[in-house]
Amino acid sequence: xxxxxxxxxxxxxxxxxxxxxxxxxxxxxxxxxxxxxxxxxxxxxxxxxxxxxxxxxxxxxxxxxxxxxxxxxxxxxxxxxxxxxxxxxxxxxxxxxxxxxxxxxxxxxxxxxxxxxxxxxxxxxxxxxxxxxxxxxxxxxxxxxxxxxxxxxxxxxxxxxxxxxxxxxxxxxxxxxxxxxxxxxxxxxxxxxxxxxxxxxxxxxxxxxxxxxxxxxxxxxxxxxxxxxxxxxxxxxxxxxxxxxxxxxxxxxxxxxxxxxxxxxxxxxxxxxxxxxxxxxxxxxxxxxxxxxxxxxxxxxxxxxxxxxxxxxxxxxxxxxxxxxxxxxxxxxxxxxxxxxxxxxxxxxxxxxxxxxxxxxxxxxxxxxxxxxxxxxxxxxxxxx
Numbered sequence: 001x002x003x004x005x006x007x008x009x010x011x012x013x014x015x016x017x018x019x020x021x022x023x024x025x026x027x028x029x030x031x032x033x034x035x036x037x038x039x040x041x042x043x044x045x046x047x048x049x050x051x052x053x054x055x056x057x058x059x060x061x062x063x064x065x066x067x068x069x070x071x072x073x074x075x076x077x078x079x080x081x082x083x084x085x086x087x088x089x090x091x092x093x094x095x096x097x098x099x100x101x102x103x104x105x106x107x108x109x110x111x112x113x114x115x116x117x118x119x120x121x122x123x124x125x126x127x128x129x130x131x132x133x134x135x136x137x138x139x140x141x142x143x144x145x146x147x148x149x150x151x152x153x154x155x156x157x158x159x160x161x162x163x164x165x166x167x168x169x170x171x172x173x174x175x176x177x178x179x180x181x182x183x184x185x186x187x188x189x190x191x192x193x194x195x196x197x198x199x200x201x202x203x204x205x206x207x208x209x210x211x212x213x214x215x216x217x218x219x220x221x222x223x224x225x226x227x228x229x230x231x232x233x234x235x236x237x238x239x240x241x242x243x244x245x246x247x248x249x250x251x252x253x254x255x256x257x258x259x260x261x262x263x264x265x266x267x268x269x270x271x272x273x274x275x276x277x278x279x280x281x282x283x284x285x286x287x288x289x290x291x292x293x294x295x296x297x298x299x300x301x302x303x304x305x306x307x308x309x310x311x312x313x314x315x316x317x318x319x320x321x322x323x324x325x326x327x328x329x330x331x332x333x334x335x336x337x338x339x340x341x342x343x344x345x346x347x348x349x350x351x352x353x354x355x356x357x358x359x360x361x362x363x364x365x366x367x368x369x370x371x372x373x374x375x376x377x378x379x380x381x382x383x384x385x
Contacts, residue, residue: 003197006053007032007113011039011085012060015218016048033113033143033159035097036089038081046093050161058100058345059113060120065089066097070120084334087197101343101350110138117273122146122286126160136271254303263300265337274340281331291328298323298356301366304339304353314349314372321368322324329355347372 005025009016009031019292023029031053035123042065049056052227055366061078065085074082087095114120115128123129132141137271153161169229175330250258255265263279270276281340287293294355302318310314329335336356348369355364 002027004029005032005142006030008034008059008147009039009045010034010051011036011042011045013039013041013048016045020048028055029053030055030111030142032111032142033057033100034061034144035059036065036085036093037061037078042085042088043090043093046096046190048097050092055104055111056100056112057104057111058097058102058119061156061166062097062100066094072292082164084189099344099345103137103343105138105342111142114143116141120145123152124148125153129160130154139274157363179227201368210290254299255307264295265300265303266340267304267311267337269311270338270340272340274338275304275311276339277304277307277337278334279331279337280334286331288328290331292331296327297329297364298366300329300337301339301353301364303338305351305366305368305370308339308341308351308353309349309370309372312344312349313375314347314370315374316349316372319369319371321366322342323366326357327361327363330357334358335363361375382383 002024004019004027006016006019006029020029029049029052035045035049035056037059038061039045060070062081063083064071064074068082071079071082099165103110103116105111110116115123115132116138118135121128122251123132123144124143132143132152133154155161225285250256251262253259253262255267256262257264261284261287263281264276265279266279267275268374281292281296282319285292287296298321300320301323303337305318305321306316312362335358338356339353341349341351348371350367351370352367354362354366356362
């Protein structure tokens with residue numbers, strides 16, 4: 001499988017079409033955000049990407065077009081372009097942009113506009129690359145945002161290497177130069193076929209990479225937000241006061257200390273910016289002999305997802321959850337239940353959770369979403385929802 005990685009198109013449909021002309025019908029097209037802003041063709045670009053891109057994430061200019069996010073940090077040209085874009089975006093384009101997540105995680109790589117977790121920060125030097133690696137365990141990270149084609153590599157010893165890449169050589173447009181990267185997913189012995197193919201990360205390889213895939217107009221108007229960055233938004237929704245929300249009376253089946261048949265889970269912060277609870281399941285929760293009932297395992301995962309949202313500052317309810325049962329969860333044996341937030345779009349948070357045994361083997365894994373019902377006050381190392 002081959003991936004065509006696009007970023008920072010900025011409403012330039014001509015450059016987008018030129019980039020897509022170099023892809024094949026079997027290529028997986030991916031957008032790293034900043035679909036709109038600066039250029040004259042926001043609706044046309046969205047229509048093309050809706051048809052061709054299999055995966056896409058949100059950029060800061062996309063969010064600015066939707067809800068004025070970060071415009072106070074933009075230069076005059078960028079602010080004027082966003083104001084114009086807001087006036088011409090049609091409902092279909094707004095709807096598509098509104099559904100884009102901040103990041104997407106796949107087994108081999110992570111897609112994000114700016115940087116992992118801090119979605120709209122820049123990766124411009126070794127320190128920022130090291131921080132990006134520290135915030136995710138993804139072996140390969142594709143980013144845009146900087147308008148500089150380059151990649152950063154961290155080897156097994158923790159050293160950071162850096163190299164600039166040649167762009168695709170497409171015709172330069174007024175709003176900037178189009179750039180794309182193609183990445184092949186092949187067998188371990190395969191090698192890249194051209195300078196524009198980012199080298200495949202071999203299974204078990206100790207090196208990790210951040211790859212930036214867009215070059216800006218040199219000296220032109222298409223500078224990204226005037227070089228400034230703003231913190232990621234928690235969303236424009238108005239949370240209700242916590243006092244108006246359902247409260248924890250201690251009887252929650254998963255975490256309530258006062259529930260006589262509950263699991264009494266106590267979550268704390270984990271090293272990967274998520275949450276973790278340690279437990280030993282009693283025979284009360286048996287399905288088949290010696291193993292936990294599948295419904296109990298789902299309850300563990302659901303609670304970890306809720307607490308991950310809680311530590312991120314949100315009192316939430318589970319909206320979706322897809323579970324994969326890998327191995328039976330044993331009774332009367334130590335396990336860990338882990339959860340973390342993977343993306344956020346306004347009041348919807350992407351979350352994942354897992355149940356692992358004492359050896360670190362994943363027994364069950366879930367991915368889903370949590371809808372925030374309101375904001376929580378600052379939390380410490382333990383949290384009660």
